[in-house]
Amino acid sequence: MARMHTRRRGSSGSDKPATDETPEWSDVDAEDIESRVVELAEQGHDPSVIGLKLRDEGVKGVPVPDVKLATGKKVTEILEEHDADADLPEDLRNLMSQAIRLREHMEENGQDHQNKRALQNTESKIRRLADYYRGDEIDEEFTYTYENAVEYLEE
Known part of the structure; x- marks a missing residue:
């Protein structure tokens, strides 16, 4: 699959073994x-x-x-x-923490145009993922802002 924000192709990863049962050496209840x-x-x-x-x-x-x-x-x-799941999905939370780190970096280094573009791409991915999860995993009224991300990740 191709990358979202570049013209390069994606790299293929390893596949799980095609099996329907657990190995006999792993007999955990x-x-x-x-x-x-x-x-x-x-x-x-x-x-x-x-x-x-x-x-x-x-x-x-x-x-x-x-x-x-x-x-x-x-x-x-x-x-x-068991009601032990997080309030935000893991991938969305990871992207938000990355965007927070990039925004803090941009406050100190305003001339860093490459990371400014990376911040734009990351926030675009967050908005796209929020649209995917809206209603099921997150609130219907959820909108991404830097302040909301900081608030969500402090919890």
Whole structure:
């Protein structure tokens, strides 16, 4: 897939193995996995970090290669069931924090035209993503401004 704000093509990434069942060496109970997911979320980790921690550290010393195969649910679905999900989706929150960092950089370095363009592109991505999530994941009246982003990320 092509990049959004450049003329270059995107880079292809690796694919997950095509399998329908968990490996026999990873025999962790689904309830243990769900409790570990909720525990990591309460510690303040994002869903992507939770997946990495389960892959690397595992549950009770046994790694979990794929949460969805082991439990039948995605990490975000588990978090929604246990009311441990964040108020903003992870990708939108990451873009907002990037825009805040760029805006603070631009206040100190007004002559940095390259990062001024990067800030415009990032805020464009935020608005596009907010349109996608509006009504389902975020409020219907949500509009992106720098002040709103700072307020959301301070919570």
